[in-house]
Amino acid sequence: MQFSVGDKVVHPHHGPGRIIGAEQREFLDGKKLYYEIEIPVQELSVYLPRKAMKEIGVRPAVSLARLPRVLARLKSKPRHLPQGFKERQEEVWERLSTGRVMQLAEVVRDLTWHEKREHLTKKDTEHLMQGKSRLAAEMALVSGAEVSDEKSTIEDTLAAAISSAEERERRHQRFV
Secondary structure (H helix, E strand, O other), X not given: OOOOOOOEEEEOOOEEEEEEEEEEEEEOOEEEEEEEEEEHHHOEXXXXXXXXXXXHOOEEOOOHHHHHHHHHHHHOOOOOOOOOHHHHHHHHHHHHHOOOHHHHHHHHHHHHHHHHXXXXXXXXXXXXXXXXXXXXXXXXXXXXXXXXXXXXXXXXXXXXXXXXXXHHHHHHHHHO
């Protein structure tokens, strides 16, 4: 995958950012091109060799046109997470670690619904917060909005989905 200065990208461990520079660095085995990625949410700059970008899992940020699909994923029917906290946390961490936007949306959706039905452990809560933060940061990066506004959009979308599901359940109970 080719990247250029100005591209919006997502690092699987640090989150979304923008390539703000490229420079050749001299090593014993020759010159290598490095990209500088600014990760604003973490107030961090990461330098990565061009040839390692794919191996590390750096990907282009989601397109603005796909943001409605991300919100639709947040509204979709949740997957039930494992009851055992160790198994659940391992599964959630694996999905968070991919850095893929739809995986982030699913983790946020699933943990939010799990919280409605069960107790979240401290680690579950940390994963939920991390997922929301990364998702909001990527949405803000591509939309030009503030991260706080995108967090509100995520919260509102989840609240509407839960409310709608609860209403459907109430209607179903009246007919049973």
